[in-house]
Amino acid sequence: MLTMGVADRMKIGMRKFLQRPGTTVDLRPLEKLLPDIEAREEAVQELSDAELTEAAGSAEELVEICALGREAAVRGLGQRPYDVQVVGALALLAGKVVEMATGEGKTLTAALAAFGHVRAGNGPVHVLTVNDYLARRDAEWMEPVYTLLGLTVGWVTEASTPEERREAYACDVTYVSVSEAGFDYLRDQLVTDVADRVQRGLATAIVDEADSILIDEARVPMVLAGAVPIEQDPVHQAATVVRGLKNHRDFEIADDGRSAALTSRGLATVEAALGGIDLYDEEHVGQLSAINVALHAHALLRRDVDYIVRNKTVELVDEMRGRIAQRRRWPDGLQAAVEAKEGLDASAEGEVLNTVTVQSYIALYKNVCGMTATAVYVGDQLREFFKLEVAVVAPNTPCIRKDEADRVYMTKEERDEALVAEIVKAHERGRPVLVGTLDVHASESLAKALSAEGIEANVLNAKNDHEEASIIAEAGTFGAVTVSTQMAGRGVDIRLGGSDEHDKAKVAKLGGLYVIGQGRHDSRRVDDQLRGRAGRQGDPGGSVFFVALEDELVARHAGDVLPRSPKMNFDGLITDDRVDWAIGHAQRVAEGVHHEIHRNTWRYSVVIEQQRVALAERRERVLTSTVTALMLIERVTDKTEDLDDEILDRVSRNIALFHIDRLWAEHLAYLNEVREGVHLRALGRLDPLDEFHRAAVPAFNDLIPEIEERTVATFEEIEDVENWQPEDGKLVRPSATWTYLVHDNPFGSELDRLISAVGRRIRD
Structure with missing residues (x-):
């Protein structure tokens, strides 16, 4: 374990996180501009479309930008932006993360801000979304506004070709998911010809769903x-070996559910199955690692909770959204272990050629701002990691949604029985109900229970996430019951009476959309996002959460602070303020744990990112100048003096770029090995981060001279420089490349588990 000093610092940091109140930006200076913007409205309305476009091309003042943007929205969409949307756009132009309630029109707010950023000389603007669907939808939706303002707009999705990407990024404003933008950046970093790039610089990012x-x-x-x-693949053999192992007999699962270990009997069984080897002998370390990861997959990862199997592939479920985590895979062999567990072939992981975290990628933009419905809870983290402040914009129409107190029960069985009864009661009146569950399995179990009561619910989870927009759009229909994981259609409006609002008055009279949560999520933000599906733009609505003391969140983070005999009604409903406090405490601790893990991970990422940026700058010089040719002229005089400058430049550039990319890939592999083993050094009372730096920094310092040495050596081996091609020197790049995101290891590192343990001991 870590030294007490490090653990104490973690505990103090988490306690501060739990106690620190959030602070937000004062928007009154921006609100003072509203009368002037409105005063310009009449004059702007008299402009023809062509005159409006011409005026937009020379607009520089904020008042003029907002007045022209508002009029373009009226003409292009038939919508006049509310004052709160204008204030939101001004806050985005000021570089803030704007909190606006669900249904307040963040998409149009972002378009006004994008126009302003372009006019301020901060283009090109990338509007970063959470998925491809929103990128394309929002770009096409806002295109009439941009056209009237004289701007071009494009969008990028996973299916976009390189030429389509290049055209989209050439626009003034580009809508793209953060992952696709990051992948394009990584590919651009490995081009051998500037013309092959698709992006044209990272100037301004407007981040949609900024908290996510x-x-x-x-x-x-x-x-x-x-x-x-x-x-x-040793993992597939290991998966076969552990498949028959039983809990409590062959292995034991830790109390926190994040690790499993073989018992003496289990170890003997495994060693016998592997031919009677000593699994802990040094020569079998690879098999030991494979057995451990296969055991974790077998004992701890749950189908339809942590992942689903679809189209003969394992697809990970994003625990924060309940959606499929697109192109995501677990690290450290865990992905292959789960594939083996499910009887599937291992998917290719490949050699890592380049990598960048989402946080590091966002930091590359000169200007960053964002918007979401839930930013205040993470205000401190936004300040710490991005130096961004939160600005809360009041809703255009006051929220009249009725948020009830949690209904808490001792067991999940009692909770779910009461939950089904509540849904039946609302459904009998015709009131639309949206139920949020914590995972795929829970959504399907609840739908089955409702079916037994004669209610056929619309189910939305990771298995049918491609139908998300259409299912959620009808969740407000009279009599509808929708059961969803916490994805709940973020970014899609739920209109009372259905998408056509046919029965709006009837549904409103019944109290509007009724949102029910089955259990509390680790994050209050996710719960608030679910609540926010009701009460859109002043509509009536209601929300309530049904919680069981058996829920994982409560048991893990509040089990030792719950009263032994809580007060309860005859029907099993707990009515005890101490229990309500304990549940809130559990969420705050879970959020604190997440924050500390984020902080710890970022400490390691900082040095890697500094090294990546430094090498990228060197690579850019090699790609765009004759620096390598000059180096070779100095060091290999006899072979360069009679060469044509153009030939020398071409050959030297190709050689140097290959070795830069090859050595960086090797360096990343080395850093991964160091990171995996560094926590073992904490046993000797050493700080793991210091140990990581002690290994990472010298290794990188050796990289630059090694690039030069390999470049010179390769050049000296060439017999016919004038006709040389990369394949002649065996400088062959990968025959295929692909992209993916690395999902969090659900069991964390040893340090992550320590942080979680510290979190469980914290008191408010």
Whole structure:
């Protein structure tokens, strides 16, 4: 374990996180501009479309930008932006993360801000979304506004070709998911010809669903991988060996559910199955690692909770959104272990050629701002990791949604029985109900229970996430019952009476959309996002959460602070303020744990990112100048003096770029090995981060001279420089490359587990 000093610092940091109140930006200076903007409205309305476009091309003042943007929205969409949308756009132009309630029109707010950023000389603007669907939808939706303002707009999705990407990024404003933008950046970093790039600089990012991208996704590494020779997969053999092992007999699961270990009997069984070897002998370390990861997959990862199997592939479920985590895979062999567990072939992981975390990628933009419905809870993290402040914009129409107190029960069985009864009661009146569950399995179980009561619910989870928009759009229909994981259609409006609002008055009279949560999520933000599906733009609505003291969140983070005999009604409903406090405490601790893990991960990422940036700058010089040719002229005089400058430049550049990319890939592999083993050094009372730096910094310092040495050596081996091609010197790049995101290891590192343990001991 870590030294007491490090653990104490973690405990103090988490306690501060739990106690620190959030602070937000004062928007009154921006609100003072509203009368002037409105005063310009009449004059702007008299402009023809052509005159409006011409005026937009020379607009520089904020008042003029907002007045023209508002009029373009009226003409292009038939919508006049509310004052709160204008204030939101002004806050985005000031570089803030704007909190606006669900249904307040963040998409149009972002378009006004994008126009302003372009006019301020901060273009090109990338509007970063959470998925491809929103990128394309929002770009096409806002296109009439941009056209009237004289701007071009494009969008990028996973299916976009290189030429389509290049055209989209050439626009003034580009809508793209953060992962696709990051992948394009990584590919651009490995081009051997500037003309092959698709992006044209990272100037301004407007981050949609900012809390999700900047906090929940921040640690996620985006990876560009290359093909490597296929090696024997030891994990599949290990999966076969552990498949018959039983809990409590052959292995034991830790109390926190994040690790499993073989018992003496289990170890003997495994060693016998592997031919009677000593699994802990040094020569079998690879098999030991494979057995451990296969055991974790077998004992701890749950189908339809942590992942689903679809189209003969394992697809990971994003615990924060309940959606499929697109192009995501677990690290450290865990992905292959789960594939083996499910009887599937291992998918290629490949050699990592380049990687950047979401947080590091966002930091590359000169200007960053964002918007979401839930930013205040993560205000401190936004300040710490991005130096961004939160600005809360009041809703255009006051929220009249009725948020009830949690209904708490001792067991999940009692909770779910009461939950089904509540849904039946609302459904009998015709009131639409949206139920949020914590995972795929829970959503399907609840739908089955409702079916037994004669209610056929619309189910939305990771298995049918492609239908998300259409299902959620009808969740407000009279009599509808929708059961969803916490994805709940973020970014899609739920209109009372259905998408056509046919029965709006009837549904409103019944109290509007009724949102029910089955259990509390680790994050209050996710719960608030679910609540926010009701009460849109002043509509009536209601929300309530049904909680069981058996829920994982409560048991893990509040089990030792719950009263032994809580007060309860005859029907099993707990009515005890101490229990309500304990549940809130559990969420705050879970959020604190997440924050500390984020902070710890970022400490390691900082040095890697500094090294990546430094090498990228050197690579850029090699790509765009004659620096390598000059170096060779100095060091290999006899072979360069009679060469044509153009030939020398071409050959030297190709050689140097190959070795830069090859050595960086090797360096990343080395850093991964160091990171995996560094926590073992804490046993000797050493700080793991210091130990990581002690290994990483000298290794990188050796990289630059090694690049030069390999470049010179390769050049000296060339017999016919004038006709040389890279393949002649065996400088062959991967035959195929692909991209993916590395999902958090659900069991964390040893340090992550220590942080979680510290979190469980914290008191408010």
